[in-house]
Amino acid sequence: MLRPIMATMTGLAGILVAVPAVAAERAHAPEIELLGEVRLPTGHQVEGTEMGGISGLAYDAEADRFLAISDDRSDRDDARFYELSLDLADGDLVEGDVDFTGVTTLRGADGRPYPQGTVDPEGIALDGDGDVYVSSEGDAGDLVSPSVHRYTRDGASAAELPVPRDYAPTADGDAGIRDNLAFESLTLTPSGRRLVTATENALVQDGEAATLEAGSRSRILEYHTRREQPKTEYVYETDPIPDAPVPAGGHADNGLVELLALDDTTFLALERSYSQGVGNDVRIYEVSTRPADRIRPGRAVTETPAVTKTLVANIEDDFGVAPDNLEGMALGPDLPDGRRTLVMVSDNNFSAGQVTQFLAFAIDQG
Numbered sequence: 001m002l003r004p005i006m007a008t009m010t011g012l013a014g015i016l017v018a019v020p021a022v023a024a025e026r027a028h029a030p031e032i033e034l035l036g037e038v039r040l041p042t043g044h045q046v047e048g049t050e051m052g053g054i055s056g057l058a059y060d061a062e063a064d065r066f067l068a069i070s071d072d073r074s075d076r077d078d079a080r081f082y083e084l085s086l087d088l089a090d091g092d093l094v095e096g097d098v099d100f101t102g103v104t105t106l107r108g109a110d111g112r113p114y115p116q117g118t119v120d121p122e123g124i125a126l127d128g129d130g131d132v133y134v135s136s137e138g139d140a141g142d143l144v145s146p147s148v149h150r151y152t153r154d155g156a157s158a159a160e161l162p163v164p165r166d167y168a169p170t171a172d173g174d175a176g177i178r179d180n181l182a183f184e185s186l187t188l189t190p191s192g193r194r195l196v197t198a199t200e201n202a203l204v205q206d207g208e209a210a211t212l213e214a215g216s217r218s219r220i221l222e223y224h225t226r227r228e229q230p231k232t233e234y235v236y237e238t239d240p241i242p243d244a245p246v247p248a249g250g251h252a253d254n255g256l257v258e259l260l261a262l263d264d265t266t267f268l269a270l271e272r273s274y275s276q277g278v279g280n281d282v283r284i285y286e287v288s289t290r291p292a293d294r295i296r297p298g299r300a301v302t303e304t305p306a307v308t309k310t311l312v313a314n315i316e317d318d319f320g321v322a323p324d325n326l327e328g329m330a331l332g333p334d335l336p337d338g339r340r341t342l343v344m345v346s347d348n349n350f351s352a353g354q355v356t357q358f359l360a361f362a363i364d365q366g
Helices: 315-319
Strands: 016-018 031-041 054-060 065-070 080-086 098-105 121-126 132-136 147-151 157-161 194-198 217-224 229-237 252-261 266-275 279-288 308-314 326-334 340-346 355-363
Touching: 054 340, 065 121, 065 326, 194 252, 217 252, 252 326, 266 326, 279 315, 279 326, 308 315, 326 355
Parallel strands: 054 121, 054 326
Antiparallel strands: 016 031, 031 355, 054 065, 065 080, 080 098, 121 132, 132 147, 147 157, 194 217, 217 229, 252 266, 266 279, 279 308, 326 340, 340 355
8 A cells, every 4th residue: 555655755756756655554655656648738639629628538558558538428429538658668757658549439329420419438447358448427417417437449339338317417506516526537456346436526415516614425336247227335535625716705625536456455646726817737546445444325425534645646736747637547568677657537527727737657566
Protein backbone atom coordinates (compact mmCIF):
# COMPACT_ATOMS: atom_id res chain seq x y z
CA MET A 1 0.00 0.00 0.00
CA LEU A 2 1.27 3.48 -0.84
CA ARG A 3 1.73 5.83 2.10
CA PRO A 4 1.46 9.59 2.79
CA ILE A 5 3.84 11.66 0.71
CA MET A 6 6.88 13.67 1.78
CA ALA A 7 8.50 15.69 -1.01
CA THR A 8 12.29 15.40 -1.32
CA MET A 9 12.98 17.43 -4.49
CA THR A 10 11.39 20.20 -6.52
CA GLY A 11 11.08 20.78 -10.25
CA LEU A 12 9.37 18.75 -12.96
CA ALA A 13 10.45 15.39 -14.43
CA GLY A 14 12.62 13.38 -12.09
CA ILE A 15 10.88 14.50 -8.90
CA LEU A 16 10.98 11.82 -6.26
CA VAL A 17 8.35 11.80 -3.57
CA ALA A 18 9.34 9.55 -0.72
CA VAL A 19 6.48 7.80 1.02
CA PRO A 20 7.48 7.06 4.61
CA ALA A 21 6.69 3.65 6.00
CA VAL A 22 4.13 3.98 8.78
CA ALA A 23 3.18 0.34 9.27
CA ALA A 24 5.34 -2.34 10.84
CA GLU A 25 4.84 -4.75 7.95
CA ARG A 26 6.55 -2.43 5.44
CA ALA A 27 10.18 -3.31 4.79
CA HIS A 28 10.98 -0.03 3.02
CA ALA A 29 9.39 3.20 1.87
CA PRO A 30 7.97 3.13 -1.66
CA GLU A 31 8.48 6.11 -3.94
CA ILE A 32 6.55 7.90 -6.66
CA GLU A 33 8.56 9.73 -9.32
CA LEU A 34 7.33 12.12 -11.97
CA LEU A 35 8.60 11.04 -15.40
CA GLY A 36 7.28 13.97 -17.38
CA GLU A 37 4.39 15.84 -18.94
CA VAL A 38 2.99 16.20 -22.47
CA ARG A 39 0.30 18.73 -23.41
CA LEU A 40 -1.71 18.40 -26.62
CA PRO A 41 -3.63 21.45 -27.85
CA THR A 42 -7.37 21.40 -28.29
CA GLY A 43 -8.34 20.62 -31.86
CA HIS A 44 -5.91 17.71 -32.33
CA GLN A 45 -7.38 15.42 -35.03
CA VAL A 46 -7.31 11.61 -35.01
CA GLU A 47 -8.78 9.79 -38.04
CA GLY A 48 -11.19 12.60 -38.81
CA THR A 49 -12.37 13.09 -35.21
CA GLU A 50 -11.53 15.78 -32.71
CA MET A 51 -9.52 14.18 -29.93
CA GLY A 52 -10.69 15.63 -26.64
CA GLY A 53 -12.83 15.16 -23.58
CA ILE A 54 -10.55 12.32 -22.43
CA SER A 55 -12.07 11.18 -19.14
CA GLY A 56 -10.67 7.69 -18.56
CA LEU A 57 -7.75 5.40 -19.40
CA ALA A 58 -7.23 1.64 -19.54
CA TYR A 59 -4.05 -0.25 -20.41
CA ASP A 60 -3.84 -3.25 -22.76
CA ALA A 61 -0.64 -4.97 -21.62
CA GLU A 62 -0.68 -7.51 -24.46
CA ALA A 63 -0.67 -4.81 -27.14
CA ASP A 64 1.20 -2.24 -25.02
CA ARG A 65 -1.49 0.28 -25.85
CA PHE A 66 -3.76 2.54 -23.82
CA LEU A 67 -7.47 3.03 -24.46
CA ALA A 68 -8.79 6.52 -23.79
CA ILE A 69 -12.53 7.24 -23.56
CA SER A 70 -13.88 10.57 -24.81
CA ASP A 71 -16.86 12.10 -23.01
CA ASP A 72 -18.19 13.53 -26.27
CA ARG A 73 -21.96 12.85 -26.15
CA SER A 74 -21.93 12.35 -29.93
CA ASP A 75 -22.07 16.14 -30.19
CA ARG A 76 -18.91 16.69 -32.26
CA ASP A 77 -18.29 13.14 -33.44
CA ASP A 78 -19.79 9.76 -32.61
CA ALA A 79 -19.20 8.53 -29.04
CA ARG A 80 -15.81 6.77 -29.12
CA PHE A 81 -12.61 5.65 -27.51
CA TYR A 82 -9.07 6.08 -28.78
CA GLU A 83 -6.06 3.79 -28.89
CA LEU A 84 -2.67 5.31 -28.19
CA SER A 85 0.86 4.43 -27.23
CA LEU A 86 3.19 6.15 -24.77
CA ASP A 87 6.93 5.73 -25.19
CA LEU A 88 8.08 5.29 -21.58
CA ALA A 89 10.90 2.79 -22.16
CA ASP A 90 13.61 5.40 -21.54
CA GLY A 91 12.07 6.43 -18.24
CA ASP A 92 10.68 9.79 -19.23
CA LEU A 93 7.70 11.35 -21.00
CA VAL A 94 8.45 14.19 -23.41
CA GLU A 95 6.92 15.76 -26.50
CA GLY A 96 6.55 13.14 -29.23
CA ASP A 97 6.10 10.25 -26.80
CA VAL A 98 2.28 10.20 -27.11
CA ASP A 99 1.01 8.67 -30.34
CA PHE A 100 -2.71 8.18 -31.12
CA THR A 101 -3.05 5.12 -33.34
CA GLY A 102 -6.79 4.59 -33.78
CA VAL A 103 -10.37 5.43 -32.89
CA THR A 104 -13.31 3.08 -32.19
CA THR A 105 -16.95 4.16 -32.38
CA LEU A 106 -19.27 2.92 -29.65
CA ARG A 107 -22.51 1.41 -30.92
CA GLY A 108 -25.79 0.82 -29.13
CA ALA A 109 -27.91 -2.32 -28.99
CA ASP A 110 -29.29 -1.47 -32.45
CA GLY A 111 -25.78 -1.66 -33.92
CA ARG A 112 -25.71 2.05 -34.73
CA PRO A 113 -23.58 4.87 -33.29
CA TYR A 114 -25.29 6.60 -30.39
CA PRO A 115 -27.52 9.54 -31.35
CA GLN A 116 -26.52 12.96 -30.09
CA GLY A 117 -26.98 13.43 -26.34
CA THR A 118 -27.99 9.85 -25.54
CA VAL A 119 -24.75 8.74 -23.86
CA ASP A 120 -22.09 10.42 -21.69
CA PRO A 121 -19.03 8.11 -21.56
CA GLU A 122 -16.71 8.83 -18.64
CA GLY A 123 -14.82 5.73 -17.42
CA ILE A 124 -13.24 2.78 -19.23
CA ALA A 125 -11.86 -0.63 -18.25
CA LEU A 126 -10.54 -3.56 -20.27
CA ASP A 127 -11.05 -7.21 -19.27
CA GLY A 128 -8.93 -10.26 -19.97
CA ASP A 129 -11.12 -11.33 -22.90
CA GLY A 130 -10.61 -8.01 -24.66
CA ASP A 131 -14.07 -6.62 -23.89
CA VAL A 132 -14.34 -2.97 -22.90
CA TYR A 133 -16.47 -1.66 -20.03
CA VAL A 134 -17.64 1.95 -20.18
CA SER A 135 -19.44 3.97 -17.52
CA SER A 136 -21.89 6.69 -18.59
CA GLU A 137 -22.75 9.56 -16.27
CA GLY A 138 -26.39 9.98 -17.20
CA ASP A 139 -28.29 13.26 -17.04
CA ALA A 140 -30.27 14.20 -13.93
CA GLY A 141 -32.02 17.05 -15.73
CA ASP A 142 -33.41 14.72 -18.39
CA LEU A 143 -34.01 11.91 -15.85
CA VAL A 144 -31.39 9.66 -17.48
CA SER A 145 -29.79 7.23 -15.01
CA PRO A 146 -26.07 6.52 -15.01
CA SER A 147 -25.10 3.25 -16.67
CA VAL A 148 -22.33 0.71 -17.17
CA HIS A 149 -22.03 -1.11 -20.51
CA ARG A 150 -19.80 -3.84 -21.86
CA TYR A 151 -18.66 -3.61 -25.49
CA THR A 152 -16.58 -5.82 -27.74
CA ARG A 153 -13.19 -4.39 -28.66
CA ASP A 154 -14.64 -3.13 -31.96
CA GLY A 155 -17.25 -1.05 -30.11
CA ALA A 156 -20.32 -3.29 -30.49
CA SER A 157 -22.72 -3.35 -27.54
CA ALA A 158 -22.51 -6.66 -25.63
CA ALA A 159 -24.35 -6.05 -22.33
CA GLU A 160 -25.79 -3.37 -20.06
CA LEU A 161 -25.16 -3.98 -16.37
CA PRO A 162 -28.01 -3.19 -13.96
CA VAL A 163 -27.68 -0.10 -11.76
CA PRO A 164 -29.50 0.01 -8.39
CA ARG A 165 -32.61 2.18 -8.47
CA ASP A 166 -31.20 4.47 -5.76
CA TYR A 167 -29.10 6.11 -8.49
CA ALA A 168 -32.06 6.99 -10.74
CA PRO A 169 -32.86 10.73 -10.76
CA THR A 170 -36.43 11.70 -9.91
CA ALA A 171 -38.70 14.33 -11.42
CA ASP A 172 -38.94 16.28 -8.15
CA GLY A 173 -35.17 16.07 -7.60
CA ASP A 174 -35.36 14.45 -4.17
CA ALA A 175 -33.28 11.36 -5.02
CA GLY A 176 -30.72 9.94 -7.40
CA ILE A 177 -27.65 11.37 -9.05
CA ARG A 178 -26.76 15.03 -9.24
CA ASP A 179 -26.18 16.36 -12.74
CA ASN A 180 -22.56 15.96 -13.85
CA LEU A 181 -21.64 14.33 -10.51
CA ALA A 182 -22.28 10.65 -11.21
CA PHE A 183 -20.23 7.77 -12.70
CA GLU A 184 -16.92 9.46 -13.64
CA SER A 185 -14.79 6.50 -12.56
CA LEU A 186 -14.39 2.87 -13.62
CA THR A 187 -11.79 0.22 -12.81
CA LEU A 188 -11.42 -3.55 -13.03
CA THR A 189 -9.49 -5.30 -10.26
CA PRO A 190 -6.36 -7.24 -11.34
CA SER A 191 -8.09 -10.53 -10.51
CA GLY A 192 -10.87 -9.62 -12.92
CA ARG A 193 -13.49 -10.50 -10.33
CA ARG A 194 -14.69 -7.00 -9.53
CA LEU A 195 -15.66 -3.98 -11.62
CA VAL A 196 -15.89 -0.78 -9.58
CA THR A 197 -17.33 2.66 -10.24
CA ALA A 198 -18.38 5.56 -8.00
CA THR A 199 -20.40 8.75 -7.98
CA GLU A 200 -18.42 11.96 -8.07
CA ASN A 201 -20.51 13.39 -5.19
CA ALA A 202 -23.34 12.18 -2.98
CA LEU A 203 -26.69 11.05 -4.31
CA VAL A 204 -29.34 13.63 -3.43
CA GLN A 205 -30.82 11.43 -0.68
CA ASP A 206 -27.36 10.74 0.79
CA GLY A 207 -26.28 14.30 1.55
CA GLU A 208 -25.00 17.53 0.08
CA ALA A 209 -22.51 18.14 -2.70
CA ALA A 210 -19.04 19.23 -1.63
CA THR A 211 -18.69 22.76 -0.23
CA LEU A 212 -15.85 24.89 1.13
CA GLU A 213 -16.78 23.66 4.60
CA ALA A 214 -17.51 19.97 4.05
CA GLY A 215 -16.89 17.06 1.72
CA SER A 216 -19.54 14.91 0.06
CA ARG A 217 -20.48 11.26 0.71
CA SER A 218 -20.07 9.56 -2.65
CA ARG A 219 -21.02 5.92 -3.23
CA ILE A 220 -18.60 3.28 -4.48
CA LEU A 221 -20.48 0.59 -6.43
CA GLU A 222 -18.81 -2.79 -6.91
CA TYR A 223 -19.96 -5.36 -9.50
CA HIS A 224 -19.44 -9.11 -9.57
CA THR A 225 -18.04 -9.40 -13.11
CA ARG A 226 -18.96 -13.02 -13.82
CA ARG A 227 -22.61 -12.40 -12.93
CA GLU A 228 -22.51 -8.77 -14.13
CA GLN A 229 -24.59 -7.82 -11.10
CA PRO A 230 -24.12 -5.20 -8.36
CA LYS A 231 -22.34 -6.76 -5.38
CA THR A 232 -21.43 -4.19 -2.73
CA GLU A 233 -21.64 -0.46 -2.04
CA TYR A 234 -19.34 1.63 0.15
CA VAL A 235 -19.21 5.28 1.21
CA TYR A 236 -16.33 7.47 0.04
CA GLU A 237 -16.13 10.92 1.60
CA THR A 238 -14.51 13.56 -0.57
CA ASP A 239 -12.53 16.50 0.75
CA PRO A 240 -14.14 19.91 1.04
CA ILE A 241 -13.47 22.28 -1.86
CA PRO A 242 -9.90 23.46 -1.10
CA ASP A 243 -10.02 26.96 -2.63
CA ALA A 244 -12.68 29.65 -2.60
CA PRO A 245 -13.57 30.93 -6.09
CA VAL A 246 -12.61 34.38 -7.28
CA PRO A 247 -14.82 36.36 -7.28
CA ALA A 248 -16.75 35.03 -4.31
CA GLY A 249 -19.89 33.27 -5.45
CA GLY A 250 -18.24 31.88 -8.58
CA HIS A 251 -18.29 28.21 -9.50
CA ALA A 252 -16.35 25.76 -7.35
CA ASP A 253 -16.52 21.99 -6.92
CA ASN A 254 -14.60 18.95 -5.74
CA GLY A 255 -15.28 15.29 -6.46
CA LEU A 256 -14.09 11.73 -6.93
CA VAL A 257 -13.30 11.47 -10.64
CA GLU A 258 -11.36 8.20 -10.93
CA LEU A 259 -10.59 4.94 -9.16
CA LEU A 260 -7.71 2.61 -10.05
CA ALA A 261 -7.62 -0.89 -8.55
CA LEU A 262 -4.28 -2.09 -7.16
CA ASP A 263 -5.85 -5.32 -5.88
CA ASP A 264 -9.37 -6.46 -4.96
CA THR A 265 -9.63 -4.09 -1.98
CA THR A 266 -7.00 -1.38 -2.52
CA PHE A 267 -7.43 1.53 -4.92
CA LEU A 268 -5.92 4.81 -5.95
CA ALA A 269 -8.59 7.51 -5.89
CA LEU A 270 -8.33 10.74 -7.87
CA GLU A 271 -10.02 13.80 -6.40
CA ARG A 272 -10.19 16.84 -8.63
CA SER A 273 -11.35 20.30 -7.62
CA TYR A 274 -11.95 23.37 -9.74
CA SER A 275 -12.49 26.88 -8.40
CA GLN A 276 -13.28 29.74 -10.76
CA GLY A 277 -10.43 32.24 -10.90
CA VAL A 278 -8.06 29.82 -9.12
CA GLY A 279 -7.85 26.65 -11.20
CA ASN A 280 -7.60 22.95 -10.45
CA ASP A 281 -6.40 21.14 -7.37
CA VAL A 282 -5.76 17.40 -7.89
CA ARG A 283 -4.95 14.84 -5.20
CA ILE A 284 -4.24 11.10 -5.29
CA TYR A 285 -5.38 9.01 -2.33
CA GLU A 286 -4.93 5.39 -1.46
CA VAL A 287 -8.25 3.80 -0.49
CA SER A 288 -8.96 0.51 1.22
CA THR A 289 -12.35 -1.19 1.31
CA ARG A 290 -11.09 -4.12 3.41
CA PRO A 291 -12.07 -2.66 6.82
CA ALA A 292 -15.01 -0.66 5.49
CA ASP A 293 -18.66 -1.12 6.37
CA ARG A 294 -20.95 -1.86 3.47
CA ILE A 295 -24.03 0.22 2.74
CA ARG A 296 -26.82 -2.05 3.94
CA PRO A 297 -30.49 -2.01 2.92
CA GLY A 298 -32.52 0.12 5.29
CA ARG A 299 -29.45 1.78 6.79
CA ALA A 300 -28.92 5.48 6.14
CA VAL A 301 -25.76 6.27 4.23
CA THR A 302 -25.11 9.05 6.75
CA GLU A 303 -24.69 6.33 9.39
CA THR A 304 -22.26 4.23 7.33
CA PRO A 305 -18.55 4.83 8.02
CA ALA A 306 -16.58 5.86 4.95
CA VAL A 307 -13.70 3.87 3.50
CA THR A 308 -10.26 4.80 4.77
CA LYS A 309 -8.17 7.05 2.53
CA THR A 310 -4.56 8.19 2.79
CA LEU A 311 -3.03 11.07 0.86
CA VAL A 312 -0.42 9.92 -1.65
CA ALA A 313 0.27 13.17 -3.53
CA ASN A 314 -0.98 16.61 -4.45
CA ILE A 315 -0.02 17.11 -8.09
CA GLU A 316 0.89 20.78 -7.93
CA ASP A 317 2.25 20.95 -4.38
CA ASP A 318 4.44 17.88 -4.66
CA PHE A 319 5.53 17.90 -8.30
CA GLY A 320 5.40 21.56 -9.31
CA VAL A 321 2.99 20.79 -12.17
CA ALA A 322 -0.07 22.95 -12.73
CA PRO A 323 -2.81 20.36 -13.31
CA ASP A 324 -5.43 20.72 -15.99
CA ASN A 325 -8.78 18.95 -15.59
CA LEU A 326 -7.24 15.54 -14.74
CA GLU A 327 -9.84 12.75 -14.82
CA GLY A 328 -8.23 9.52 -16.11
CA MET A 329 -5.67 7.25 -14.48
CA ALA A 330 -4.19 3.85 -15.38
CA LEU A 331 -1.22 1.66 -14.57
CA GLY A 332 1.03 1.17 -17.59
CA PRO A 333 4.06 -0.96 -18.50
CA ASP A 334 6.87 -1.87 -16.14
CA LEU A 335 10.10 0.09 -16.36
CA PRO A 336 13.44 -1.69 -16.80
CA ASP A 337 14.16 -1.16 -13.09
CA GLY A 338 11.00 -3.06 -12.14
CA ARG A 339 8.85 -0.10 -11.13
CA ARG A 340 5.37 0.30 -12.62
CA THR A 341 4.29 3.32 -14.61
CA LEU A 342 1.21 5.34 -13.71
CA VAL A 343 -0.36 7.57 -16.37
CA MET A 344 -2.87 10.37 -15.84
CA VAL A 345 -4.80 12.35 -18.47
CA SER A 346 -7.02 15.44 -18.48
CA ASP A 347 -10.38 16.23 -20.04
CA ASN A 348 -9.94 19.45 -22.03
CA ASN A 349 -13.73 20.00 -22.26
CA PHE A 350 -13.07 20.70 -25.96
CA SER A 351 -12.12 24.20 -24.81
CA ALA A 352 -9.51 26.32 -26.59
CA GLY A 353 -8.37 27.54 -23.17
CA GLN A 354 -7.43 24.02 -22.02
CA VAL A 355 -5.18 21.17 -23.17
CA THR A 356 -5.13 17.38 -23.05
CA GLN A 357 -2.47 16.85 -20.41
CA PHE A 358 -0.62 13.56 -19.96
CA LEU A 359 1.43 12.97 -16.80
CA ALA A 360 3.55 9.84 -16.29
CA PHE A 361 4.94 8.56 -13.01
CA ALA A 362 6.98 5.61 -11.79
CA ILE A 363 5.70 3.95 -8.65
CA ASP A 364 7.23 1.38 -6.37
CA GLN A 365 4.56 -0.39 -4.34
CA GLY A 366 7.13 -2.10 -2.17
